[in-house]
Amino acid sequence: MRKHAFVVVASFVASVALTAQAPDRTKPPQPGPPAALKLPAIHKQKLSNGLPVWVVELHKVPVAQVNLVSFSGTANDPPGKYGLASFTAALLEEGAGSRSALEIADAIDYLGADLGATASIDASAVRLHVPVARLADALPLMADVALRPTFPKDELERQRLQRLTSLLQGRDEPATISAVAFSRVLYGKGHRYGTPQMGTAETIKTFGVDDLRGFYASMFRPDNATLLVVGDVTADRVVPLVEKQFGGWKATGAVAAEKLPAVEPPKTRQLFLIDKPGAPQSQIRIGSIGVPRSTPDYFPLTVMNTILGGSFTSRLNNNLREVHGYTYGANSTFDMRGGAGPFFAAAGVQTDKTSEALTEFFNELNGILKPVPADELARAKNYVSLRYPSAFETTGDISRRLEDQLVYRLPDDHFTSYVQNIQAVSAADVQRVAQKYVQPDKVAIVIVGDLSAIEPRIRALNLGPITKLTIDEVFGPKP
Amino acid sequence: MRRAAALLLLAVGTPAFAQTPAAPPKIELPYTQFTLPNGLRVIVHEDHSIPMATVNMWYHVGSAREKEKRTGFAHLFEHLMFMGSGHVKPGEFDERLEAAGGDNNGSTENDRTNYWINVPANSLEVALFLESDRMGYLLDTMTPKTVDAQRDVVKNERRQSYDNRPYGMAEITLGEMLYPPAHPYHWPVIGYMDDLTAASYEDVVAFFKTYYAPSNASLVVAGDVDTATARRLVEKWFSDVKAGPAPQPMTIPGVALSGVQKKTITDRVQLPRLYLAWLTPRHFEPGDAALDMVADVLAGGKNSRLYKRLVYDMQIAQDVSAFQASAALSSSFQIVATPRPGHTVAELQKVIDEEIQKLQREPPTAHELERSVNQTEASFYNRMERDGGFGGKADQLNAYFTYTGDPDWFNEDLARYRALSVTDISAAAAQFLPLDKRVELAVEPQKQP
Numbered sequence: 001m002r003k004h005a006f007v008v009v010a011s012f013v014a015s016v017a018l019t020a021q022a023p024d025r026t027k028p029p030q031p032g033p034p035a036a037l038k039l040p041a042i043h044k045q046k047l048s049n050g051l052p053v054w055v056v057e058l059h060k061v062p063v064a065q066v067n068l069v070s071f072s073g074t075a076n077d078p079p080g081k082y083g084l085a086s087f088t089a090a091l092l093e094e095g096a097g098s099r100s101a102l103e104i105a106d107a108i109d110y111l112g113a114d115l116g117a118t119a120s121i122d123a124s125a126v127r128l129h130v131p132v133a134r135l136a137d138a139l140p141l142m143a144d145v146a147l148r149p150t151f152p153k154d155e156l157e158r159q160r161l162q163r164l165t166s167l168l169q170g171r172d173e174p175a176t177i178s179a180v181a182f183s184r185v186l187y188g189k190g191h192r193y194g195t196p197q198m199g200t201a202e203t204i205k206t207f208g209v210d211d212l213r214g215f216y217a218s219m220f221r222p223d224n225a226t227l228l229v230v231g232d233v234t235a236d237r238v239v240p241l242v243e244k245q246f247g248g249w250k251a252t253g254a255v256a257a258e259k260l261p262a263v264e265p266p267k268t269r270q271l272f273l274i275d276k277p278g279a280p281q282s283q284i285r286i287g288s289i290g291v292p293r294s295t296p297d298y299f300p301l302t303v304m305n306t307i308l309g310g311s312f313t314s315r316l317n318n319n320l321r322e323v324h325g326y327t328y329g330a331n332s333t334f335d336m337r338g339g340a341g342p343f344f345a346a347a348g349v350q351t352d353k354t355s356e357a358l359t360e361f362f363n364e365l366n367g368i369l370k371p372v373p374a375d376e377l378a379r380a381k382n383y384v385s386l387r388y389p390s391a392f393e394t395t396g397d398i399s400r401r402l403e404d405q406l407v408y409r410l411p412d413d414h415f416t417s418y419v420q421n422i423q424a425v426s427a428a429d430v431q432r433v434a435q436k437y438v439q440p441d442k443v444a445i446v447i448v449g450d451l452s453a454i455e456p457r458i459r460a461l462n463l464g465p466i467t468k469l470t471i472d473e474v475f476g477p478k479p
Numbered sequence: 480m481r482r483a484a485a486l487l488l489l490a491v492g493t494p495a496f497a498q499t500p501a502a503p504p505k506i507e508l509p510y511t512q513f514t515l516p517n518g519l520r521v522i523v524h525e526d527h528s529i530p531m532a533t534v535n536m537w538y539h540v541g542s543a544r545e546k547e548k549r550t551g552f553a554h555l556f557e558h559l560m561f562m563g564s565g566h567v568k569p570g571e572f573d574e575r576l577e578a579a580g581g582d583n584n585g586s587t588e589n590d591r592t593n594y595w596i597n598v599p600a601n602s603l604e605v606a607l608f609l610e611s612d613r614m615g616y617l618l619d620t621m622t623p624k625t626v627d628a629q630r631d632v633v634k635n636e637r638r639q640s641y642d643n644r645p646y647g648m649a650e651i652t653l654g655e656m657l658y659p660p661a662h663p664y665h666w667p668v669i670g671y672m673d674d675l676t677a678a679s680y681e682d683v684v685a686f687f688k689t690y691y692a693p694s695n696a697s698l699v700v701a702g703d704v705d706t707a708t709a710r711r712l713v714e715k716w717f718s719d720v721k722a723g724p725a726p727q728p729m730t731i732p733g734v735a736l737s738g739v740q741k742k743t744i745t746d747r748v749q750l751p752r753l754y755l756a757w758l759t760p761r762h763f764e765p766g767d768a769a770l771d772m773v774a775d776v777l778a779g780g781k782n783s784r785l786y787k788r789l790v791y792d793m794q795i796a797q798d799v800s801a802f803q804a805s806a807a808l809s810s811s812f813q814i815v816a817t818p819r820p821g822h823t824v825a826e827l828q829k830v831i832d833e834e835i836q837k838l839q840r841e842p843p844t845a846h847e848l849e850r851s852v853n854q855t856e857a858s859f860y861n862r863m864e865r866d867g868g869f870g871g872k873a874d875q876l877n878a879y880f881t882y883t884g885d886p887d888w889f890n891e892d893l894a895r896y897r898a899l900s901v902t903d904i905s906a907a908a909a910q911f912l913p914l915d916k917r918v919e920l921a922v923e924p925q926k927q928p
Contacts, residue, residue, distance in 0.1 A: 022718060022719035023608075023611075023715050023716055023718070023719060025565065025566040025608075025612065025616075025719075026566065028566065028567075028575070028605070028608050029602075029604035029605050029607075029608050030605070031578060031579035031580070031599070031601070031602040031605055032579075032599065032600075032601025032602050033601065034580075034599070035530035035599055035600065035601060036530075037530075038530075058528075060526075060528050060863075060864070061860055061861075061863040061864050062860060063857075063860050063861065063864065101781065101791075102781055102782055102787070102791070105780055105781035105782055106780075106781075106782045106850070109779075109780045109782065109850050109853075109854055110846070110849065110850045110853055111853065111857075112853040112854050112855075112856055112857025112858075113857070129861070130857070131856075131857050131860055158791070158794065161794060161819070162797070165750075165797045165819055165820065166797075168749050168750070168820065169645070169748075169749055169750065169797070171749055172645035172747065172748045172749055173644075173645060174643060276747070277747075278747060279643055279747075280638045280642045280643050281635070281638045281639060281642075281643045311577055312573045312577070313570070313573045313574050313577055318570075321632055321635075322570070322628065322632075323628075324631075325627075325628055325629075325630075325631025325632050325635070326631075326635065327632075327635050327639075328632060328635040328636040328638075328639045328640075348635070348638070348639045348643065349635070350634070350635055350638060378578065379574060379577050379578040380577075382577065382578050382579065382580050383577040383578070383580060383581075385580065386579065386580020386581075386599045386602075387531070387580040387581065387582060387597070387598075387599060388580075389529040389530050389531055389599070390529065390531055390582075390597065390867075392529060393528070393529050393531070393864070393865055393866065394864040394865055395864065396864070479820075
């Protein structure tokens with residue numbers, strides 16, 4: 001079959017005499033126009049139990065990606081049970097059908113496959129990546145894990161110990177400490193976004209088999225899921241295969257439906273300092289509550305953030321890294337989720353330049369509120385949109401795009417109109433969303449560093465009231 | 480076994496749990512190779528699946544070529560390659576690429592430095608212009624100030640990736656313990672702070688002239704390109720880059736450990752960690768592939784021997800990993816394990832040593848080896864999915880070309896693993912992992928004040 005691109009004989013061409021003239025380097029080549037984005041068709045069908053199946057054929061490499069996506073995630077953790085979705089997903093592979101954890105792992109490894117189950121904020125998924133020649137062998141294992149987990153008590157205890165130790169190790173990582181602290185001070189204990197997806201030592205210690213079974217039943221069900229198949233398959237052949245494995249799946253219980261409480265962004269500027277004695281860098285994170293993925297400002301925000309801190313030439317990276325050399329890299333992010341996720345600018349900066357770096361952060365956060373020059377705007381729009389085809393290169397890439405479309409209910413033309421929507425963003429749009437969402441006087445500032453070295457000069461900047469947090473206040477008591 | 484691609488889809492219909500899964504088809508990457516008069520070796524690979532192209536340049540120089548008191552220089556130099564050149568003003572390298580929808584990066588290892596640029600295919604010429612200009616005219620715009628600016632960035636890279644990272648100093652310490660001071664793998668690629676401070680503009684000029692000649696580099700152009708057009712554009716933009724002498728080959732004496740080198744360092748961490756390391760055969764030498772499989776039998780997946788005992792059964796470790804770190808002058812085999820709270824590195828080391836000795840005495844089961852080979856085989860297919868960037872097809876063609884002379888060495892590489900027998904695995908463990916000739920490094924948590 002010609003669609004397998006591999007089988008062509010390589011040709012060797014010996015060194016040849018050149019007739020090319022020296023190029024005129026004073027006339028550098030200019031970029032070409034955007035390429036037409038030709039996306040592979042999505043074959044949408046339903047299995048006999050109503051489970052939607054989306055198939056995308058990608059006949060490049062003989063592999064397949066199969067994702068069963070459930071539309072419940074860590075945001076659906078019940079109050080007091082933070083970490084349950086994540087724990088439940090992790091247990092799926094630890095015993096399913098008639099197989100033990102070790103038997104599942106052995107069978108999957110023997111097939112050269114990868115199988116994983118994880119919960120993210122707005123979805124959970126069981127994902128299989130496998131050479132297509134072994135797809136039929138791997139699918140029953142995937143179906144066991146997704147549909148027939150057994151939640152053995154001893155595996156639950158193993159996982160509990162693993163997770164408590166991971167949480168303990170999180171205290172070592174300055175970037176982790178600053179991210180966890182930042183979410184906590186913005187969202188508080190009462191909002192799911194204020195606690196790591198894994199939960200806390202306190203909650204992890206409480207989970208029992210019944211919690212996991214109950215939560216599993218509420219999240220993994222054919223009326224709350226979609227199956228994606230991407231790879232070197234045809235819809236005609238692969239749909240009967242997945243029908244056999246997933247078509248008999250029935251729902252039990254009710255869909256998990258936790259509502260996130262409303263939360264107000266900061267009304268003033270506040271600093272939170274966390275001591276890391278001897279740290280050669282300070283981890284800085286500045287920001288507020290941003291927007292949900294459903295924001296009508298998605299495209300202007302994407303362009304604005306690219307200019308502020310979303311690319312190498314962005315203002316934050318150029319200033320803090322290239323001009324001043326304070327850091328290996330500075331960036332900014334709008335973390336868009338089902339609810340309004342955080343917006344932040346961040347960098348690890350050398351300890352003795354911490355206060356100088358803070359000043360430059362605020363110079364850029366204030367600078368982006370002013371009109372953006374035309375060439376900078378054009379560059380950002382091109383950077384985001386012209387390389388968009390890269391987002392559809394591999395089976396994993398395509399399956400992630402499809403997951404986004406499903407989880408955030410993006411319109412069918414989202415991908416095909418993406419380039420056009422980015423290119424339509426104007427300088428006025430960028431300024432409007434910057435002024436609306438980047439409010440440098442209403443932010444939380446979290447700094448993890450050697451306070452004996454950095455605190456006096458941070459205080460001298462008079463950025464706002466300062467609160468000191470201990471590691472225990474950030475993570476909860478040590479496991 | 481060779482199997483035509485056309486048979487592949489039929490295999491999907493085989494019953495579940497066939498004992499011997501169907502072998503995937505042979506891997507071949509079609510390419511065209513030519514050499515410019517200035518000595519630059521060029522490889523072109525077409526892949527029209529998305530309208531993107533990649534330009535991947537390898538300079539055959541890494542930190543192993545550094546001089547005394549100038550450690551970290553090859554990597555600092557890599558940073559300077561993005562700072563503009565004769566016809567590209569400072570800052571313009573990235574600005575031009577981003578304006579074309581392009582992305583780029585570079586990395587430095589012991590033996591090589593690589594650079595890639597991914598662009599929409601219709602901007603391939605922009606990428607070739609930029610790549611050729613820095614090969615031909617880097618020094619035209621280089622100043623001591625440029626060096627100073629990136630020196631600060633690189634020092635912060637070191638702080639972020641080593642000094643301020645949990646267990647970050649262990650990797651540096653391991654290299655120092657494995658290799659004598661005169662061996663170029665003794666010092667870390669990132670370099671020592673004092674040496675980064677000492678690096679000068681004059682060093683930059685000398686390094687460029689010695690190691691950045693076209694004859695010491697190889698270029699891969701891949702993606703949605705037509706071979707004839709790609710060749711014409713490469714010839715156009717690289718034809719004026721002046722030839723230079725190829726650097727002298729390195730003559731590095733072989734190294735061996737004569738006994739156990741033992742050390743404990745402290746770090747700002749919650750849990751201790753154990754590192755065991757051996758000096759092992761170089762990349763692609765006999766023993767190299769077998770040691771990859773030894774690593775997998777010991778610590779690849781839940782059923783591997785060390786994971787199953789330490790993490791799954793005894794539950795005294797949080798993690799364990801093993802790998803053969805292959806390189807051009809010498810490799811190292813490493814086992815790394817973290818004890819759970821209440822347990823010690825000594826407890827872990829006792830079990831690890833028992834399992835190494837067991838594997839040295841008795842071959843693994845056929846199932847264990849097949850499981851590892853199947854995973855290796857699958858990884859070769861997964862490596863075919865992406866064209867550009869680190870580890871994409873272009874980067875792999877360049878790697879195989881650099882280390883074997885054959886860009887399409889995929890099947891030969893995979894054949895090394897398929898040829899292994901279970902006794903090869905135990906023999907490699909016995910020959911290359913002696914318990915009395917190795918490095919034993921422990922990281923212990925700093926005492927709280």
